[in-house]
Amino acid sequence: SAVISQKPSRDICQRGTSLTIQCQVDSQVTMMFWYRQQPGQSLTLIATANQGSEATYESGFVIDKFPISRPNLTFSTLTVSNMSPEDSSIYLCSVKTSGRYEQYFGPGTRLTVT
Amino acid sequence: DQQVKQNSPSLSVQEGRISILNCDYTNSMFDYFLWYKKYPAEGPTFLISISSIKDKNEDGRFTVFLNKSAKHLSLHIVPSQPGDSAVYFCAASVWGGATNKLIFGTGTLLAVQP
Numbered sequence: 001s002a003v004i005s006q007k008p009s010r011d012i013c014q015r016g017t018s019l020t021i022q023c024q025v026d027s028q029v030t031m032m033f034w035y036r037q038q039p040g041q042s043l044t045l046i047a048t049a050n051q052g053s054e055a056t057y058e059s060g061f062v063i064d065k066f067p068i069s070r071p072n073l074t075f076s077t078l079t080v081s082n083m084s085p086e087d088s089s090i091y092l093c094s095v096k097t098s099g100r101y102e103q104y105f106g107p108g109t110r111l112t113v114t
Numbered sequence: 115d116q117q118v119k120q121n122s123p124s125l126s127v128q129e130g131r132i133s134i135l136n137c138d139y140t141n142s143m144f145d146y147f148l149w150y151k152k153y154p155a156e157g158p159t160f161l162i163s164i165s166s167i168k169d170k171n172e173d174g175r176f177t178v179f180l181n182k183s184a185k186h187l188s189l190h191i192v193p194s195q196p197g198d199s200a201v202y203f204c205a206a207s208v209w210g211g212a213t214n215k216l217i218f219g220t221g222t223l224l225a226v227q228p
Contacts, residue, residue: 004157031213042118043158043203043218056211092157101146101207103216105157 002027002095004106012112013083020079021109023093028073030098034066037090037108049076049093083113117141118206120219128227133191135222137204140185146207148216149178149189151200158203162189194226 003026013019023032032049047055047068055068070076080087090110094103119138127133137147145166150158164171164178164187171178177190191198201223205216 001160033215042220043205043216045215045217048213048215058215094157101214102148102160102163104160105150107155107157110155 001104002029004093004095004104006091006093006106006109008109009107010110010112012114015084015113017083018079018081019083019111020077021091021093021111023076023078023106025074025095029095030073031096031103032070032076033094033096033103034068034076034078035092035094035105037092039088043092046078046091049078080111083111085113087111088113116220117144118204118217118219120202120204120222122222123220124223124225126225126227127194129196130193133189133194133198133224133226135189135191135202135204135224137187137189137219138185139187139206141206141208141217142185144206144208144217146214147178147180147187148205148207149176150203150205150218151198152203152221153200161202191224194224196226196228199224199226 005024007022034046035043037043046061047057049070051070067079090108092108094105096103148163149161152158162176180187201221203221204219207214
């Protein structure tokens with residue numbers, strides 16, 4: 001399985017600011033995804049990060065709030081914009097290869113918005 | 115609308131005994147099911163999966179059973195070890211567009227007592 005790193009591992013941010021989370025994979029992967037896990041909740045898919053094109057967002061998530069970039073096959077960023085306390089969550093990136101069902105996750109970024 | 119449900123938020127088991135974690139789903143279009151384990155401050159780790167055309171898959175101490183008619187799957191861990199103490203998520207795969215995505219349950223916290 002791929003080795004996935006995320007930066008930062010945690011951050012405390014003020015309301016109204018933005019934070020960009022980076023996800024780096026040690027090998028080229030077909031698909032990259034971004035998830036959110038709110039306190040006590042399940043993992044919820046935010047979007048699929050498509051290499052070289054706009055991300056595909058799930059219902060309830062919009063590009064203005066969660067812009068995503070994926071400039072190549074090993075790197076992606078998720079920005080949480082204009083943050084509010086409700087954005088306090090763990091944000092996780094995951095990867096999978098074509099033809100496989102399982103996804104492999106990074107360690108997550110714990111975000112607290114005050 | 116929670117399509118994947120884990121109705122037991124927690125489970126406590128004695129070391130050496132069997133742990134049984136349960137998961138129910140509502141969407142008959144799910145084609146693959148997966149179990150993940152998550153330790154605090156880490157990303158979920160893939161454990162085992164099963165295709166919707168199978169009823170059992172075994173990997174070492176871990177066995178997943180699928181009952182399609184009941185829309186129910188379970189993960190058996192035998193024998194349970196203290197290191198198995200973690201949150202366990204079941205996930206279901208569904209195709210949307212060009213790729214499949216995972217829908218996660220809410221998780222079950224397993225505590226294995228020495």
